[in-house]
Amino acid sequence: MMLVLAGVNMIFPNLVVIDNGILQMTISNPDGIVTKIVYNGIENLLEETNTEDNRGYWDLNWSAAGSTGTTGFYERIAATSFSIVVEDEEMVEVSFSRTWDASYQGKLVPLNIDKRFIVLQGSSGFYSYAIYEKLKEWPGFNLAQTRIAFKLNKKWFRYMAVADDRQRDMPLPDDRLPERCQTLAFPEAVLLTNPVEPEFKGEVDDKYQYSCENKDLQVQGWICKDPPTGFWQITPSDEFRTGGPLKQNLTSHVGPTNLAMFISAHYAGEDMVVKFADGEPWKRVFGPVFMYLNGLPTGFDWNWLWQDAKEQLFTETESWPYSFPASEDFPTSDQRGSISGRLLVYDSYSDEDYTPADGAYVGLASGTEVNSWQLQSKGYQFWTKADESGYFYITDIRAGDYALCAWVPGFIGDFRSFSISITAGCIIDMDDVVYKPPRDGPTIWEIGFPDRTAREFYVPDPDPNYVNKLYLNHPDRFRQYGLWDRYTELYPNDDLVYTVGVSDCQKDWFFAQVTRKKDNTYIGTTWQIIFKLENVNQNGVYKLRLALAMANQAELQVRVNDPKADPPVFTTGLIGHDNAITRHGIHGLYRLYTADIEGVKLVQGDNTVFLTQSRGGSPFVGIMYDYIRLEAPPDSD
Template structure:
C-alpha cells in the first residue's frame, strides 16, 4: 500500500453521501421555514412556541392590546374600536392620523326623522376566552329608552378573536332588539378599515381587477362629476391618474364572488385582506351587489346595505318587532413576502387563505351560544329540474341554477329579504344540489337560474333541525309560459350584460376597465352615450334583422337635451306576423334587470294610443349610475289582445315615461312574445 493512499475509500464515499443528504434536508427545512415566515401561514395547534402564544394585556383603563407574536392589535376600551395593528415592521397598518380607522357602524333613522350613523361603541369590556391558543374579547352596549334618538335601538356585542400562529383578526357581532322597542329603519351595517395611506397603494379585488390606486388627497383635489361619488383627476399628485375617473362603485361586486379583497403595500411588501368565508349573514341572495375596497385606502366588510336595491332592501322594524342576528365572523388577514419576491404573491396567498377559511366554516373556535357549530346545523339536498314543453318534451336539468334556503315568503321574496339568514348553493350540470351547515329554523326553498324566467318556490316549508339531513328529491319548476315563442330579445340571466355597451368617453375613463370586455359597463358616463348614438330618434329594433348584442342599448335612459333637462324616451320593437289569432291572447314577457325612478308603458301599433300596460312608478336601485348592470329583478307578463295586431309588420312601443333626472331609467334582462296557447 502506498503511503498517503486512502485506507477505506468505500467508507469515505458513504460518509460523504450521508453528509450531502443531511445538507439537503437542512436546506429544505430552512426553505420551508422561510416560506412560512414570508407568508405567515403558521397554524394554531399544540406545542406552540412561547413567542407565538396569544397574550392579552390591559395597558391602561382605555386600551387593550393582544399580541400573538405575529400581529399586535390595539383596541380602545370599552368602545371596541381597532386603533392599531402592528405587523411585519409596520407600527400601524391603519391610518393613525385620523380617529376613525377600524370600526363598525350602522346607518339608521327613526321613521320620518333624519339619517344617523352609529359607530356601535361599547360601554363594557369582557374577556370571553383566554388561553395560549386564542383570546376572544367582547365589547358590549345595552340600549335603554333614555338613549332614544341618540343611539340606534340595539343591544350590541362586538367580538374579536386572535389565535396563535394566525396572522389576522376574526370579527363578529351579535345585534339584538327587544320587544316593544321604538320603530327603526337601518340601511347599512358594516365594518370599516382605513389603512395607512403612506404604505398601501395597490388594490386587488379579483384576478382581473387589480391596480395602483389614487390617494384620498388626489380625490380631494379632483373635479366632482354629476354623480356625487365620482371624481375626475385633473391635477393629481401622481400624474399617472391624470384624466381618469374614480368612483367607489366601480369596484362593487356580487356577494357570491365577494370572498376576498384588499390592499398591498410595496414597502415593506405587506397585504391587508378582508375575507368573508360564508354569506349566510348577508342579505338579498347571491347576486346582491355591494362595495368592497376603494380609494382611501379603505377596505370594507358589508353586512347589509340598500346599494343596488333601494329602500325595498332596508331593515325596517315596526310595532315592537324583536330581532337578533349574528354578523360574521369575517377575517382581516395580513401577509408578507420577502422584498425580493413579487408582491402579487400576496394576492395568491390571500386566495389560498380564503379557501382555507371557507373549508373551515362554520368555525369551531367561536364562543357564543348564538353561533351554532357544525353538529348543530343541518343539510338539505335534491335535484332541480325545469319543465317547459315548448323547449323540450322532457324535463330539463336545472344546470348551474341557484338554489337556496331563506326566510319563509313568496317566490322571489328572498331578493329583498333583509333580516334573517340565507343559504345558497349552485347546482351541478344535472341540477343536483346540496346545502350544508344550515342553521336550525324554518325556511322556504327557492331556486332560479340562467336561461329561464321567474322564480321557483317549493310548495312546503322546510324545517332544519340540528344534525338533520333532508332530501327533497327531484323538484320541478314550470317557468311562466302561455304559448310558443314568436321572438325573443336578450338572454334571461337577470342582467343587461349581453346588450350593447358603448365605448366610454376618452376623457372619462378608468384604465382598469379598458380591456376586459366583461366589465365595460363599469366605466363612468355611459348613460350619456345614448344621446350621442341616437341624437334625434330613439332606438328601433327589428326582429330578425337587428342583433341585441350591438343594436339594443344596455340601459333605457332619458335623453339629455341640455340645461339640466331630460326627456322621456320611447323604444320600438318591429316584428312581422304571417298570421294573427284575432280572438286569442298573446303574452309579452318583460324581465327587468334594474329600475331607477322609472315607469315603463307599453303601447301596440299606435304610439299615441292609451297604453295597454304600465309598471307604475318603480325602482330605487340606482344601478345605472353605480355601474351595476343589474339591480332588483322584476318580471311582467302582459296580455296582448290579438285584435291589436296586424298580419305583416307590428310595432311595440316601450316608453320610459319618467324623466326628472340624469340617472332615471331601466335595464332590460329579457323580452319575449308568446303566441296564444295551442294544443
C-alpha cells in the same frame, strides 16, 4: 400570546392589546375601535393621521320607524363595556358591548350590540363578528346599513385587488381633495385633474366602480409593495349577508378603505332597508369575517400576496362554520342541518319534458318574510349553485324555517317552495323538485338571454375624457363613468329601433333605456320593436314577458301599433330605486312583468311594440332589460 388590559398595565391606559407573536392589534377600551395593527415590520397598518375612532370600526345607518329613504342617522358603534370571553394558550376572544335602554330613545339605534374580536395562536390575522339584538318591548326602527370598515395607511397601501382581473395601483385619498379633482354628476365620482401621481391624471375615481356581487365577493383587499404586505378581508360564508348571490356590495376603494358589508341598500334602494315594527324581537349574528395579513421580506415578489390570500380563502371556507367562536348564538356544525335534491325545469314548449337546472342558484331564505327572496333581510340565507345535472347540496344551515328558492339561467321567474324546517343534525333529501317557469304559449321572438343582467346587450365605449383605465378592454366595460350620456350621442334625434330577425342585441340594443338629454333637461324615451306575423289569432291573447334587470324611478309603458294609445296596453307604474345606472352596475333588482296583448291589436305583416320609459328629469332615470319574449296564444300554431 399576551393580553394587556386597561388598568392592568398603565402603559396602555384605555387600550386592549392582543399579541400572538405574528401580529399585534390595539383596540380602544371600552369603545371597541381597532386603532393599531403592527405586522411585518410596519408600525401601524391603519391610517395614523385619522382620529383613533376612524381606523377600524363597525358602523350602521338607522332611522325611526315610518321614515323613508336609505340614510337616516349614522352611528360609528361605540361600546360601553369590555370583557374577556376566552383567554388561553390557543386563543383570545374579547367582547365590546353596549346595552340599550329607554334613555337612548332617539339617540342610538334600539339594539343591544356585542362586537367580538378573536386572535388565534399561530394565525396571521384576526376575526370579528357581532351580535345585534332587538328586544320585543323596544320601539321599531329601520336599519339601512351595517358593516366593518378599515382605513389603511396610505403611506403603505397603494395597490388594490378585488378579483383576478380587477386589481390596480390606486390614486391617493388626497387626490379627491377639491384642489386636485372635479366633482362629477354625483358626489362619489370625481375626475382627477391634478393628482399627486401624474399617471392618474384624467381618470375617474368612484368607489362604486369596484362593487361586486356577493357570489364573487369572498376575498379582497390591499397590497403594500415594500415591504410586501397584504391586508385582506375574507368572507367564508354568505349566510349573514342579505339579498342573495347577486346582491352587489361595496368592496375596497380609495382611502385606502376596506369594507365588509352585511346589510346595504346599494343597487336596491329602500326595498332593501330592514324595517322593524314596535314589539318585534330580532337577533342576528354578522360574521365572523377574517382579516388576513400576509407578508414577505423586502425584495420578494409582492404578486404572491394575492395568490396566497386566495389559498387562505379556501382554508377559511373549508373551516366554516368555525368551531372557536364562544357565543352560543353562533351554532357549530353539529347544531346545523343540510338539504339536498335535484332541480328540474318543466317548460311546456321545450323539446324535453324535464330539463336539468344547470347552473341554477338554489337556496334557503327566511320563510317568515313575504317579499321576494332577493329582498329578505331579517333572517339568514344559504345558497349554492346546482351542477350540470341540477343536483344541489347545502350544508351547515342554521336551524329555522325557510323557503326553498331558486332561479335558473335561461328561464324567467323565480322558484319558491313550501316551508322547510331545519333542525340540528337534520339531513333532508328533497329528491326531484320541479320548477315551471311562466309560460302561456310558444315563443314568437325573444331579445336577450335570461340571466338577470343586461350584460349581453350593447355597452358603448366611454367618453375618452372620463375613463377608468382598469376597465378599458375589460369584460366589465359597463363600469365606466358616464355611459348614460352616450345614448344621446348615438341617438341624438330618434330613439332606438330594433327589428326582429335583422338586428343583433349585442350591437343594436343599448344596455339601458335611459333618458335623452334635450336642451337643459332629460326626457323619457320610446324604443320600438318591429316584427312580422304571418298569421294572427284575433280572438287570442298574446303575452309579452318583460324581465327587467334594473329600474330606477322609472315607468315602463307598453303600446302596440299605436305609439299614442291612451291608456297603454300595460304600465308598471313608478318603479325602482336601484340606482345601478349611476353606480356602474349591470343590474339591480330583478322584476318580471307580463303585458297581455289582445289579438285584435295585431295585424298580419309588420307590427310594432313601443316601449316607453315615460319619466325624465335626470340622466339616472331608466331601466335595464334582462330579457323580452313575445308568446303566441296557447292554441296558436
